[in-house]
Amino acid sequence: MSDDRPAPVLRAEGLVKTHHGEGAPAHAVRGVDLCVRQGEFVAITGPSGAGKSTLLHLLGGLQRPDAGHLWLDGESTDTYGEARWAVERRKRIGIVFQFFNLVSSLSVADNVELPALLAGSSPKRARTEREQLLAELGLTGKERSMPGELSGGEQQRVALARALVNHPPLLLADEPAGSLDSKGTREVMRLLSRFHQRGQTILLVTHDARLASAADRVISFFDGRIADDAELDGGTPPRRSGISGVLELKD
Numbered sequence: 274m275s276d277d278r279p280a281p282v283l284r285a286e287g288l289v290k291t292h293h294g295e296g297a298p299a300h301a302v303r304g305v306d307l308c309v310r311q312g313e314f315v316a317i318t319g320p321s322g323a324g325k326s327t328l329l330h331l332l333g334g335l336q337r338p339d340a341g342h343l344w345l346d347g348e349s350t351d352t353y354g355e356a357r358w359a360v361e362r363r364k365r366i367g368i369v370f371q372f373f374n375l376v377s378s379l380s381v382a383d384n385v386e387l388p389a390l391l392a393g394s395s396p397k398r399a400r401t402e403r404e405q406l407l408a409e410l411g412l413t414g415k416e417r418s419m420p421g422e423l424s425g426g427e428q429q430r431v432a433l434a435r436a437l438v439n440h441p442p443l444l445l446a447d448e449p450a451g452s453l454d455s456k457g458t459r460e461v462m463r464l465l466s467r468f469h470q471r472g473q474t475i476l477l478v479t480h481d482a483r484l485a486s487a488a489d490r491v492i493s494f495f496d497g498r499i500a501d502d503a504e505l506d507g508g509t510p511p512r513r514s515g516i517s518g519v520l521e522l523k524d
């Protein structure tokens with residue numbers, strides 16, 4: 274049977290992650306199957322402690338699953354170690370976090386250019402990419418500023434520029450508006466929507482259902498599992514596996 278849907282950018286099967294802290298083990302991700310296709314804007318929403326951030330960390334290779342498999346652009350990540358993950362992430366996955374995670378000792382320009390240089394871009398190319406992105410994100414003139422001199426909203430826009438400078442096929446965003454005021458929140462969501470409209474594949478984690486409504490597919494995450502998966506804006510709804518809440522999206 275032919276399948277004319279866009280190719281999967283990311284596919285996960287049977288992901289499991291338990292955190293072993295001081296108290297009882299936290300079963301943060303209990304078996305997740307997921308497929309994100311090129312051009313999708315997917316929001317993962319759910320209550321605090323549901324396991325959303327852990328799932329995003331697994332999908333971005335920032336943590337390793339206890340069980341399960343993950344493919345990026347159809348390529349298995351099973352054999353990736355830390356170093357390989359760092360290389361692949363630089364090329365394939367941009368990540369923005371709630372608290373920006375900019376390098377405080379580097380200027381705005383250097384924060385944005387660094388991942389491009391690490392990925393092998395020439396200084397000229399890194400500079401051109403940085404200039405274009407900062408202009409697009411309304412940050413022209415802030416190049417020489419240090420992150421601590423910027424508002425939260427501006428810092429998150431710098432983080433967005435840094436995440437996108439290598440044109441990664443996938444953007445992961447973990448509560449990107451979680452530490453912003455309502456103006457900063459609107460701005461970040463507007464920018465995510467704009468990049469999505471241009472074809473950027475985005476996976477957004479948020480506890481805020483209003484922010485999730487900017488996406489075209491919303492996954493409800495509860496107690497380490499996918500409880501619901503819904504297309505908001507037409508398209509073919511993903512297949513569901515019923516009450517277990519675990520998606521079955523085999524290609």
Ligand SMILES: Nc1ncnc2c1ncn2[C@@H]1O[C@H](COP(=O)(O)OP(=O)(O)OP(=O)(O)O)[C@@H](O)[C@H]1O
Pocket residue numbers: 292293294299300301319320321322323324325326327328480
């Ligand atoms: N590094 C860790 N060590 C121990 N337990 C952890 C760790 N990270 C997360 N947890 C636990 O795993 C569970 C899921 O946490 P996670 O941060 O993934 O949820 P979340 O849905 O993103 O929550 P929030 O919306 O509050 O960020 C929680 O019980 C949390 O306390």
